Structure formats: C-alpha cells, structure tokens
Amino acid sequence: MKKFRFLSLLGIVLVCLFTITACGDDDSNDPPSPDVPTGIDPIILGTWETYAIVPNGGSEIAVNSHDESVYEYWHRFVFKADGSFDGYSVNYRGDEEIRGRIEQTFITKTFTFSASKKVLALLNLVEGYHDVKDFKAGKSVKTQDMVIELKTITDKELSYNVNYDGKQALFKMKKVDGNGGDSGNGGGNGNVSASMLLGSWGTTLIAGSATDIETGNVVESWNNDTPNVSDKKFMCFVFSENGNLEIFSHGDDDAEQQELVSMKGTWTLNGNMCHVVAGDMVLEVEIITLDENNLTFHYSLQKQFRPRHSEQTYFVTYDETIYLKRYMIS
Structure with missing residues (x-):
C-alpha cells in the first residue's frame, strides 16, 4: 500500500481533474506516514464542504x-455509514467546455478513520471525473490507497494543510448535514429532506455532455444559462407532496413555442436518489445540493443521441447537471 502525507495531496483538494503527488516510502526527507486506522469514528460521517482557505501568512x-x-478550492466530501466515500469538485478548467459544473471526482467503497490520530484512509480510491464515470458504469479503472492526516476535526468542522504553488495553505470544511452539522442541507449524503424538495424550482443553468461510448469522444456539450422563463432552455419542476411531479418547458427545441407546456409524472425519494418517471423518461437522479433556495441534481444514462447540426446518431453516455432556484410558476 502506498502511504500519502496530506501535505502531498495537491490534487485531492484543488482540482477536478488532477494528478496526485505521492511521497515514496524510501524518501528519507519525509517523516513516516501514519498507520492505517481500523474502523470508522462516526464524527466524520456526513457531508463536508470547503468554506475557507487560509494561505500561509495571509488572511482567510x-x-x-x-x-x-x-472554484478550484471548493470540494464536497461525503463519508457514509456503510464505509463508502464520494468526493465532488467544481470543473474550473472547462473540461468538456462546461466550466462551473459540480462533478464527482472521487469514489471508493471503503474508508477508515481514527479521530484520536486524525488519520483517514481511503482504500481503492478512484480519482478523476472520467475514471469515476467509468467506474460507475462498471468499467475497470486504476485505483490507489491513501492515508491522510487531518489537522483538526470536531463534529462541525475539519481542516487540513496542503502545499499550493509551493506554499502551505490551510483548508477549512464545515459539516452541512447530520451528526452535529448544519440542519436542513442535503445532497450526496443519503439524508435529503423530502419536505424541503417540495414546491416549484426553476432552472438557472443546465450543463451536460454526450460522450460516444465506442470512442470515448465528446460529441456535444452544453452550458446553458437559463435564468428567465423566456429562455428557450428554461424548465420548471414542481414536486408535490402526493408524489406527483410536473415539468414545464418550452417543448421541442426547434418549435417556436412561447408558452410553457407541461409534462406530468411521479417522483419517489430514497436517500439522495430521486426516482423520476415522466412521459417515456425513467431516471435515477442524484441530488447534489439542496437547501431552502437552491437545488442541484445530476443524472446520467445511455441512449441514442444525434448532435445538433449533424445527421449522424451515436450511442452515448448522456450526462447532465441541472441547477435550480425556487420559482413561482404562474
């Protein structure tokens, strides 16, 4: 097993698509890495998000x-009671021409954590947006083990040091759900509140891509700002308490439709996954962020797809993240 000091993990906390720098076991200039902990101290369970960084000698x-x-400094880490870990980053470099999209960039089925030693082990970790997508699709990907040293951890906050641009910086995260964290926030953690999801949500941004499964090439990507109902890509989702769902949109992309048209369906919530049936669509939607005024969800499926301005059809992985705010449908 390779062992990593947290100061070496430039990639794990800084970028969406990254390279991790390992400290070799034979490097006599580095202090020995900590022992791999066994078990999971429950203080780390839940969802953590970066809220501040403190550069060495600088202000927060x-x-x-x-x-x-x-963008490049923000992350969401999700530690689950079943021993699995998910990590999310913001696409700040514009990969697939979708800058600003929240993407899953880490996944593992096994982690351990010791609060007394402040040591976290991520075992068989998959790193990188594309590798995570392949892993979730059942493909074989490269994995590695990491042992990480935290600087501090309480039931509400944790911190760690990293080297960035040759200088040390302190990264701070807060727990945003459960086990001592802020109440009412969900996403990626298995604890989404169904009551908070109820009501009307209007899109502000729709970002996605279609990747040819055979070649791995992105055949089309999109990053559509949709803050107004007059925007052609605007959509509104209305979640009702009885499990009914109504989706309003402008209909066919090529139609000169001015008024919103409605499509009815149903929704059921299981943890942070929402099962949606609407028309001929059946989707498993992952809720990434949910608070009183903001909702972000992501879904991925395989389907036939014809890019705009093309006559060729591809069998693709269709991947889309939708950002919404509270909206009153008239």
Whole structure:
C-alpha cells in the first residue's frame, strides 16, 4: 500500500481533474506516514464542504461553489455509514467546455478513520471525473490507497494543510448535514429532506455532455444559462407532496413555442436518489445540493443521441447537471 502525507495531496483538494503527488516510502526527507486506522469514528460521517482557505501568512478567503474566482478550492466530501466515500469538485478548467459544473471526482467503497490520530484512509480510491464515470458504469479503472492526516476535526468542522504553488495553505470544511452539522442541507449524503424538495424550482443553468461510448469522444456539450422563463432552455419542476411531479418547458427545441407546456409524472425519494418517471423518461437522479433556495441534481444514462447540426446518431453516455432556484410558476 502506498502511504500519502496530506501535505502531498495537491490534487485531492484543488482540482477536478488532477494528478496526485505521492511521497515514496524510501524518501528519507519525509517523516513516516501514519498507520492505517481500523474502523470508522462516526464524527466524520456526513457531508463536508470547503468554506475557507487560509494561505500561509495571509488572511482567510471565503470559498463556495458559486464564485468562479474560488472554484478550484471548493470540494464536497461525503463519508457514509456503510464505509463508502464520494468526493465532488467544481470543473474550473472547462473540461468538456462546461466550466462551473459540480462533478464527482472521487469514489471508493471503503474508508477508515481514527479521530484520536486524525488519520483517514481511503482504500481503492478512484480519482478523476472520467475514471469515476467509468467506474460507475462498471468499467475497470486504476485505483490507489491513501492515508491522510487531518489537522483538526470536531463534529462541525475539519481542516487540513496542503502545499499550493509551493506554499502551505490551510483548508477549512464545515459539516452541512447530520451528526452535529448544519440542519436542513442535503445532497450526496443519503439524508435529503423530502419536505424541503417540495414546491416549484426553476432552472438557472443546465450543463451536460454526450460522450460516444465506442470512442470515448465528446460529441456535444452544453452550458446553458437559463435564468428567465423566456429562455428557450428554461424548465420548471414542481414536486408535490402526493408524489406527483410536473415539468414545464418550452417543448421541442426547434418549435417556436412561447408558452410553457407541461409534462406530468411521479417522483419517489430514497436517500439522495430521486426516482423520476415522466412521459417515456425513467431516471435515477442524484441530488447534489439542496437547501431552502437552491437545488442541484445530476443524472446520467445511455441512449441514442444525434448532435445538433449533424445527421449522424451515436450511442452515448448522456450526462447532465441541472441547477435550480425556487420559482413561482404562474
């Protein structure tokens, strides 16, 4: 097993598509890596998000997933009671021409954590947006084991040091659900509140891509700002308490449809996964972010797809993330 000091993990906390720098076991200049812990101290369970960084000798800088000036510093880490771990990053480099999309960039089925030693082990970790997609599709991907040292951890906050641009910086995360964290927030953690999902949500951004399964090439990508009902790509989702779902859109992309048209369906929630049936669509939707005013969800499926301005049809992985805010449908 390779062992990594947290100061070496430039990639794990900084970028969506990254390279991890390992400290070799034979490097006599580095202190020995910590022993791999056994078991899971429950203090780490739940969802953590970066809220600030403190450069060495500098002032604290606020971090969130909506400010593009700090995209590269934001992450969401999800530690689950079944021993699995998911990690999310913001696509700040514009891979697939979709800058600002929240993407899953880490996944493993096994982690361990010792609160007394502040040591976290991520076992058989898959890293990188594309490798995570392949792993979830059942493909063989490269994995590695990591042992990470935290600087501090409480039931509400954790911190760690990393080297960035040759300088040390302190990264701070807060727990945003469960086990001492802020109440009412969900996404990626198995604890989404169904009551918070109820009501009307209007899209602000729809970002996605279609990747040819045979070649691995992206045949089309999109990043559509949709803040107004007059925008052609605008959609509104209405979740009702009885499990009914109504989706409003402008209909066919090529139609000169001005008024919103409705499609009815149903929804059921299981953890952070929402099963949606609407028309001929059956989707398993992952809720990434949910609070009183913001909702982000992601889904991926395989289907036949014809890019715009093309006569050729491909069998693709269709991957889309939809960002929404509370909206009153008239």
